[in-house]
Amino acid sequence: MIALLNLGSLILGLIxxxxxxxxxxRYEKSNNRYWVFxxxxxxxxCAISLCFQIYSTYDRVKSEDWSALxxxxxxxxxxxxxxxxxTILLNAVTLVLYRKRLTK
Structure with missing residues (x-):
């Protein structure tokens, strides 16, 4: 179970x-309407990835695997x-760029 949580966390982090x-x-394309989505x-x-890490830690605590923790x-x-x-920085840069485009 822990291995699947870690793998899921890694994949979601990369996403x-x-x-x-x-x-x-896709910033240069004028019709990128899905940037907010x-x-x-x-x-x-990112939130689900961090949640998987919390559940992974919880599973180790539940099984009393202190050395692994x-x-x-x-x-x-x-x-x-x-x-x-x-994740916050990348999304902030995206927000700033697209917001400048909307105000022009």
């Missing part, structure tokens, strides 16, 4: 980063923070 990059790549999906994927918590916390920060 959370890929969607704003797709938005930024893609940004919302990106933030949602002590070995992995630093990396889990660091990678989760990096995922959240970069």
């Amino acid at each position: 959370a980063w890929a969607l704003p990059v797709i938005n930024l790549a 893609l940004s919302i999906m990106s933030i949602s994927a 002590m070995d992995t918590m630093e990396a889990t916390a660091t990678v989760s923070a990096i995922l959240l920060i970069f």
